Amino acid sequence: MSAPATYKPTSAFMRWIERRLPIGGLVYSSFVAYPTPRNLNYWWTFGGILTFMLAVQLLTGIVLAMHYTAQVDLAFDSVEHIMRDVNYGWLLRYLHANGASMFFLAAYIHMFRGMYYGSYKEPREVLWILGVILLLLMIMTGFLGYVLPWGQMSFWAATVITNLFSAIPLVGEGIVTWLWGGYAVGNPTLNRFYALHYLLPFVIAGVVVLHVWALHVTGQNNPDGIEPQTENETVAFTPYATIKDSFLMVVFSILLAWFVFYIPSFLGHPDNYIPANPSVTPTHIVPEWYYLPFYAILRAIPNKLIGVIALAASIAVLAFIPWLDTSKVRSARYRPLYRQFFWVFVIVCIGLGWLGSKPPEGNYVVFARIFTAYYFIFFLVILPVLGKVERTKPVPASISQAVLGKRALIGAPAPPPSGTQSA
Amino acid sequence: MIATGVVAGVGAVAALWPLVEQMNPDASTIAAGAPIEVDLTPIAEGQAIKVFWRSKPIFINHRTKKQIEDARNVDVAKLPDPQPDSARVKQGHEQWQVLIAICTHLGCIPLADQGPFDGYFCPCHGSVYDTSGRIRQGPAPLNLALPPYEFISDTKIRIG
Numbered sequence: 023m024s025a026p027a028t029y030k031p032t033s034a035f036m037r038w039i040e041r042r043l044p045i046g047g048l049v050y051s052s053f054v055a056y057p058t059p060r061n062l063n064y065w066w067t068f069g070g071i072l073t074f075m076l077a078v079q080l081l082t083g084i085v086l087a088m089h090y091t092a093q094v095d096l097a098f099d100s101v102e103h104i105m106r107d108v109n110y111g112w113l114l115r116y117l118h119a120n121g122a123s124m125f126f127l128a129a130y131i132h133m134f135r136g137m138y139y140g141s142y143k144e145p146r147e148v149l150w151i152l153g154v155i156l157l158l159l160m161i162m163t164g165f166l167g168y169v170l171p172w173g174q175m176s177f178w179a180a181t182v183i184t185n186l187f188s189a190i191p192l193v194g195e196g197i198v199t200w201l202w203g204g205y206a207v208g209n210p211t212l213n214r215f216y217a218l219h220y221l222l223p224f225v226i227a228g229v230v231v232l233h234v235w236a237l238h239v240t241g242q243n244n245p246d247g248i249e250p251q252t253e254n255e256t257v258a259f260t261p262y263a264t265i266k267d268s269f270l271m272v273v274f275s276i277l278l279a280w281f282v283f284y285i286p287s288f289l290g291h292p293d294n295y296i297p298a299n300p301s302v303t304p305t306h307i308v309p310e311w312y313y314l315p316f317y318a319i320l321r322a323i324p325n326k327l328i329g330v331i332a333l334a335a336s337i338a339v340l341a342f343i344p345w346l347d348t349s350k351v352r353s354a355r356y357r358p359l360y361r362q363f364f365w366v367f368v369i370v371c372i373g374l375g376w377l378g379s380k381p382p383e384g385n386y387v388v389f390a391r392i393f394t395a396y397y398f399i400f401f402l403v404i405l406p407v408l409g410k411v412e413r414t415k416p417v418p419a420s421i422s423q424a425v426l427g428k429r430a431l432i433g434a435p436a437p438p439p440s441g442t443q444s445a
Numbered sequence: 446m447i448a449t450g451v452v453a454g455v456g457a458v459a460a461l462w463p464l465v466e467q468m469n470p471d472a473s474t475i476a477a478g479a480p481i482e483v484d485l486t487p488i489a490e491g492q493a494i495k496v497f498w499r500s501k502p503i504f505i506n507h508r509t510k511k512q513i514e515d516a517r518n519v520d521v522a523k524l525p526d527p528q529p530d531s532a533r534v535k536q537g538h539e540q541w542q543v544l545i546a547i548c549t550h551l552g553c554i555p556l557a558d559q560g561p562f563d564g565y566f567c568p569c570h571g572s573v574y575d576t577s578g579r580i581r582q583g584p585a586p587l588n589l590a591l592p593p594y595e596f597i598s599d600t601k602i603r604i605g
Contacts, residue, residue: 178553182569185552200465204474206500214468301495301502303553305568321570326550326586382570 027055052238057256058263059244061425065139066242068132070267071274073230075125078278080223082118083167090170092216094209097172098297116286117278122164123289124278126312129157130371137343138364140352141243147344149236152229154341159226161313161337166219168310172212173294178307180207180215186320189330206300246424247352248417255421306381314378315371319397321382322390332394339401346401348409356415363404370396480605482597485541493557495546498604502554503592504565505602506542508576512563513539516577526588530577533588535596543594543602544578550585565589 029050031037040046089108091100104111133153136142142150169180184201188194203210241250250256257263281288289311293304309317319336323329339346354361370393377393380386418424470478478499485505488494493506508516516530534542546554546565553569560566561582562575572583579588594604 182551182553199470200468202470203468204470204500205478208474208500210471210474300500301497301554303569307553307569321584324584326584329584 029055052234052259053264054258054260056238056259057241057250057253058259059242059250059421060255060257060262061244061246061421062242062263062266063245064266064270065131065135065245066263067267067270068128068135069234069237070263071128071271072125072132074271074274075121075128076223076226076230078121079118079125080227082114082121083220083223086114086118087220090216092170092213094172094212094298097170097212101171113282116282119290120278120281120286122167123281123310123312124274125160126164128274129160130312133157133340134368136243137367138354138361139243139245140247140347140349140354142344143247143347143352144344145240146236146243149233149240150344151341152233152236154337156226156229156233157340158337159222159229161316163219163222163226164310164312166215166222169212169215170219171294172298174296174298174302174304175291175294175307177207177298177300178303179309180211182307184211186330186333189327191327243352244421245353246355246418246421248419248421248424251420252422308379311375311379314376315374316378318374318378318390319394321378322387322394332398336397339398343401343405346405348406349412349414350409351414351417356417357408357412358415359412360408363400363408366396367400370400478605480603482601482603485600485602490540491558493542496604498592501592502546503604504542504544504546504557504578504589506544506557508540508542512576515562516575519575519577519579525580526586528577528579528588533577533579533591535594538596538599541602542576542578543592543604544589545592547590548572548585549580549587549589550583555589 029040029044029047031040031046036046086104089100089104089111091097101115104115106112108114136150136153165179165183169176184198184207187197187201190197199205201211202208203214244250291308291310296304308314316333316336320329320333323332349357349360351357354364374390374393374397377386377390382390418427481496481498483496483505485507488505488507490507491509491512493504496503496505506512513530519530521527521529530539546557548555548567548569550567550570550572553567555565555567555572555574557565560573562573564576564581565574565578566572567574567583567585570584572585573581574585574589575581577588580586592604594602597603
C-alpha cells in the first residue's frame with residue numbers, strides 16, 4: 023500500500039498556497055506519505071500521545087492564565103475562584119493538573135520503550151538527547167506550575183528545591199538569593215515562576231519540532247531493531263500510524279477523563295489546599311508522584327552536596343545511554359540477558375517512586391540506597407559490560423524475515439506481503 | 446580584530462547584566478528587611494517564640510539552667526560542626542538563644558523543644574539539633590545559623 027510520494031494539491035487554493043509557502047507539501051511528506059515501519063506495536067503511539075498532551079496542557083494552561091493572579095495574597099484565592107466561579111473552571115483546572123500527571127506517565131512509557139528497543143542507538147543519538155532535554159524541560163515546567171496555587175506544598179516545595187542550589191560551594195547562597203529575588207521564597211519568586219511556567223512549554227514545543235525533525239531524518243526504530251530495507255517493509259503514515267495513534271490517544275484520554283471526573287484530587291496532596299504558611303512546615307513534604315523516584319535518590323544520600331549531585335546525575339546519565347550501551351544488537355527482543363536487567367530496572371524505578379513517598383527512616387532508607395545503587399550501576403556498569411559479554415539471539419536479516427519467518431515456523435501459510443494494493 | 450571582539454564582548458555583558466541583575470532582591474525587598482526590635486520580657490523561662498526578619502523565621506529561646514548546662518557539657522571536637530556554646534550566645538546573656546529557624550539541610554522549619562537533646566528537631570528528614578542549635582544527628586551539615594543581633598538593653602534585642 024503506497025500513497026503517491028509527492029504532494030499534488032487538488033484545489034486551486036492549495037496550489038496558490040503551495041507555491042508561496044509549501045506547508046501542504048511538508049505536512050504531506052511528514053505525516054501522510056511518510057514511510058513508517060509496518061511492524062510497529064502500540065508502544066510507538068506514545069510520541070503522538072505526548073504531542074497531544076502538550077497541546078492539552080498549552081490550551082488549558084492559557085485559558086487558566088486568563089483567570090489566575092500571581093501575587094502571594096491573591097494566588098490561592100484566584101485558584102479557588104477558578105474552581106468555583108469561572109465557567110467550567112473546575113474542569114480546566116482538573117484537566118491541567120491531571121493532564122500534567124498523564125503527560126509524565128506517557129513520557130516515562132515513551133522513554134522505557136526507547137530503552138527496551140534500543141531506539142537511542144546509532145544513528146538516533148541526537149534524537150534521544152533531544153528527548154532527555156525535553157524531559158528536563160518538563161520537570162522544570164511541572165515544578166514551576168506546582169508552586170503557582172501557593173498552597174502549603176507549593177511554598178515548601180519551592181523552598182526545598184531552590185535550597186538545593188545552596189549545596190554548590192562558594193556561589194550557592196548567592197544563587198539561591200538570586201533565584202528567590204529576596205531572602206526567602208516570596209512574591210518575587212512567585213511572579214517569576216509564573217512568567218517562566220508560561221514560557222517553558224513553548225520552548226518544549228520548539229524542541230519537539232527538533233525532536234520530530236531528527237526522527238524523520240533517521241526514520242523510526244521498530245520492535246525488531248532492524249532498519250527497513252525494502253519499500254514493502256513500510257507503510258504510509260496515513261492511514262496506518264494515524265489511526266493507531268488516534269486510537270490510543272482516545273484510550274489515553276479515557277484514562278485522563280477517569281481521573282478528571284471521578285478522582286480529580288487523588289494524585290494531588292491534600293496539604294496543598296492549605297494556603298501557604300511560611301512559619302509552619304508540613305510534617306511530610308513530598309512532591310507529586312512523577313518526581314518521587316528522583317526525590318528518593320536525593321534523600322538516599324546522607325551528604326547534602328552529593329545528594330544534589332546524585333539527583334542531577336540521575337537525569338544527566340540518561341543522555342549518555344547511546345554510548346554506555348555497547349551492544350551491537352539494537353532491540354531487547356534479541357537480547358535475553360539485557361531484557362532481565364531492564365525489567366529489574368523498571369521495578370527499581372517504580373520502587374524508588376514508592377520509597378520517595380515514605381518518610382526517610384529505617385528500612386525505607388536502606389532500600390532507597392540499594393535501589394539508587396542499582397539505578398546507577400545499571401547505566402554505568404551493566405550497560406557497558408552486557409554489550410561485550412552477552413550472547414544475543416540471532417538477529418533476522420530483515421523486518422520481513424522477522425515477521426514472516428516466525429509465521430512460517432508456526433506452520434501457517436504466509437499471507438500476501440501487503441493487504442490491498444492498488445495498481 | 447581582537448579589539449573589536451573584546452568591545453563586542455564587553456557590549457554583550459553590559460547588555461545582559463541588567464537582565465541577570467533584575468532577579469536579585471529589589472529595593473522594596475531590601476527596605477522590608479530593615480532591622481527589627483524584639484522585647485524579651487514576655488518570654489518565660491523555657492519558652493521559645495518565633496519572629497520574622499527578612500522573611501526568615503527566627504527562634505528566640507529563653508533557655509532553662511539545664512538547657513544551658515547541657516549545651517556546655519559537650520566535647521566540642523566531636524561535633525559534626527564544632528562550635529562551643531559560648532560562640533553562639535552573647536556574653537552575659539547566655540540564657541537567650543537567637544537562631545535562624547531554618548534547617549541547614551533543605552530549608553524546613555525545625556520544631557523547638559523536641560528531639561533527644563531537648564533542642565530542636567526537623568520533621569522533614571530527621572535532623573536533630575541540641576540546646577545550642579548545633580547539629581547532632583541527621584543529614585543537616587551545619588549548625589543552625591545565627592542572625593546578626595545585639596542587645597540594646599537587658600530586655601530588648603535588635604535583629605539585623
